[in-house]
Amino acid sequence: MGMFCYQCEQTAGGTGCTKVGVCGKNEDIQSLQDTLMFALKGIGAYAYHARELGARDEQVDAFMHEAMFSTLTNVDFDLNRYIGLCLKAGEMNLRTMEMLNNAHVARFGAPTPADVTVGTKAGPGIVVTGHDLLDLLELLKQTEGKGINVYTHGEMLPAHGYPELRKYKHLVGNYGTAWQNQKKEFEEFGGAILVTTNCVMIPKDSYKHRMFTCGIAGVEGVTHLKNRDFAEVIKKALECGPLKENITAKTSTGFHYSAVLGMADKVIAAVKAGKIKRFVFIGGCDGAKPGRNYYTELAEKMPKDVVILTAACGKYRFNYQDFGTIDGIPRLLDVGQCNDCYGAIQIAIALAGAFNCGVNDLPLSLVVSWYEQKAVAILLTLLHLGIKGIRLGPTLPAFLSPNVTKVLVDAYDIKPISTVEADIAAIMQGK
Ligand code: SF4
Numbered sequence: 001m002g003m004f005c006y007q008c009e010q011t012a013g014g015t016g017c018t019k020v021g022v023c024g025k026n027e028d029i030q031s032l033q034d035t036l037m038f039a040l041k042g043i044g045a046y047a048y049h050a051r052e053l054g055a056r057d058e059q060v061d062a063f064m065h066e067a068m069f070s071t072l073t074n075v076d077f078d079l080n081r082y083i084g085l086c087l088k089a090g091e092m093n094l095r096t097m098e099m100l101n102n103a104h105v106a107r108f109g110a111p112t113p114a115d116v117t118v119g120t121k122a123g124p125g126i127v128v129t130g131h132d133l134l135d136l137l138e139l140l141k142q143t144e145g146k147g148i149n150v151y152t153h154g155e156m157l158p159a160h161g162y163p164e165l166r167k168y169k170h171l172v173g174n175y176g177t178a179w180q181n182q183k184k185e186f187e188e189f190g191g192a193i194l195v196t197t198n199c200v201m202i203p204k205d206s207y208k209h210r211m212f213t214c215g216i217a218g219v220e221g222v223t224h225l226k227n228r229d230f231a232e233v234i235k236k237a238l239e240c241g242p243l244k245e246n247i248t249a250k251t252s253t254g255f256h257y258s259a260v261l262g263m264a265d266k267v268i269a270a271v272k273a274g275k276i277k278r279f280v281f282i283g284g285c286d287g288a289k290p291g292r293n294y295y296t297e298l299a300e301k302m303p304k305d306v307v308i309l310t311a312a313c314g315k316y317r318f319n320y321q322d323f324g325t326i327d328g329i330p331r332l333l334d335v336g337q338c339n340d341c342y343g344a345i346q347i348a349i350a351l352a353g354a355f356n357c358g359v360n361d362l363p364l365s366l367v368v369s370w371y372e373q374k375a376v377a378i379l380l381t382l383l384h385l386g387i388k389g390i391r392l393g394p395t396l397p398a399f400l401s402p403n404v405t406k407v408l409v410d411a412y413d414i415k416p417i418s419t420v421e422a423d424i425a426a427i428m429q430g431k
Contacts, residue, residue: 027401031399032079033071035380035397035400036082036089038376039089039093040067042093042377043092043096045131046374047060047061047096048216049100049131049133050100052132053107053134055099055103060096060099066085086383089377094384097340097342104162108133109164110163111258112256113330114160115250116157116160116174116250117173117250118248118251119246119248120247121172121173121247122244123242123243124242125148125175125240126150126151126191126193127150127152128150128151128152129200131156132214132215137165140165143237148170150168153174153182155197155199156174157253158254158336158337160253161253174251182200182203183204186203191210192211193233194212195211196217198216210236212232253334254334256335256336257335257344257347260343263329266327269327271355274305276326276329278305280307280308283310283312283315284369284375289394291393291395294394295314296318301420301421303424306331307331309333310334312337313338318332339374348387359386359387363430366390366391367391368390389414391415391417391423393416
């Protein structure tokens with residue numbers, strides 16, 4: 001169903017509408033406005049986290065206002081201007097991710113690589129999901145000395161890399177995988193659950209009573225905690241009693257760009273010696289849709305001389321596997337949360353500098369899984385930087401009209417993912 005058009009005074013594209021294509025609500029303008037709105041939501045999430053840590057950027061705030069205003073009905077009929085606004089959103093998202101990165105490092109220290117156990121340890125436990133590291137820090141402070149183990153879930157995994165978070169010995173490990181598995185994983189967990197941000201599934205009745213939300217997150221029928229006062233979730237964890245020792249796997253995280261650039265000499269030497277043939281970024285948002293096993297298989301079947309960079313919750317498709325090393329360099333480098341795609345970009349820029357070429361000339365391929373608004377903002381950042389040849393899946397976003405898709409394909413060589421075998425063959429040929 002089309003939008004109501006105040007120029008035609010009826011549904012755009014409906015019977016009698018003679019102005020589709022000029023009234024500002026043709027499908028291409030609509031598509032770009034939707035893209036812009038999704039990106040703004042993603043930027044808003046990152047800016048919110050940065051603001052909680054005391055960082056803000058007037059230029060980003062001003063852009064948010066301009067971009068929101070630009071989506072008002074019939075304010076602008078110029079397709080090219082909307083394309084420009086979408087690319088500007090990518091630029092502003094880069095500023096925002098940088099601001100958040102700097103705020104995280106200032107508060108929690110620069111991450112360093114960390115091995116992390118997956119599963120539960122004996123004793124009462126709280127699992128923390130979402131993205132807000134400040135919530136986790138406050139919970140760690142308030143649970144210290146209480147005999148409660150704290151676990152990361154989903155996008156909280158990178159917390160283990162930050163010195164000011166991992167110094168708490170009761171931050172014992174990671175539990176579970178990505179958001180879409182919460183119902184099964186939280187039901188089995190048995191302890192208390194703290195949800196800090198988005199990507200929360202409506203809980204089952206079986207564990208609703210031991211789930212709590214805080215900050216931006218909220219679920220009807222679940223207790224919401226204010227002002228980072230976690231007394232209730234702590235009480236619930238103790239009431240729930242001890243969890244069983246059940247370590248199921250191990251993984252690693254903390255390959256912040258500063259840690260990766262710290263081993264730049266080794267990486268450059270391995271590339272020059274032909275031991276590293278390519279870098280492939282495989283990551284982004286995960287989802288429940290069938291077909292996302294593509295990302296597991298892609299990582300598994302990548303030739304052994306390929307280093308895999310990853311970020312966001314898409315990594316749970318494969319991050320429990322041992323990918324080995326190349327001359328001491330781990331073949332799987334988890335740079336962090338989705339906002340830490342900023343770090344992956346810094347690594348690419350540094351490599352381009354070291355090899356005296358452009359980012360598009362590097363032996364680097366990007367295979368991005370997308371699900372929600374932050375992924376849209378990050379995609380626009382990559383386009384703003386002029387990065388070409390990104391593979392996007394599991395499908396191209398439905399809000400991209402055929403014409404907008406054509407613009408992206410023509411200008412940026414964006415392609416949908418294909419089969420694992422075909423994509424690996426093309427990637428290894430630099431296509
Ligand atoms: S990476 Fe995306 S899908 Fe995954 S938890 Fe974060 S916002 Fe949600």
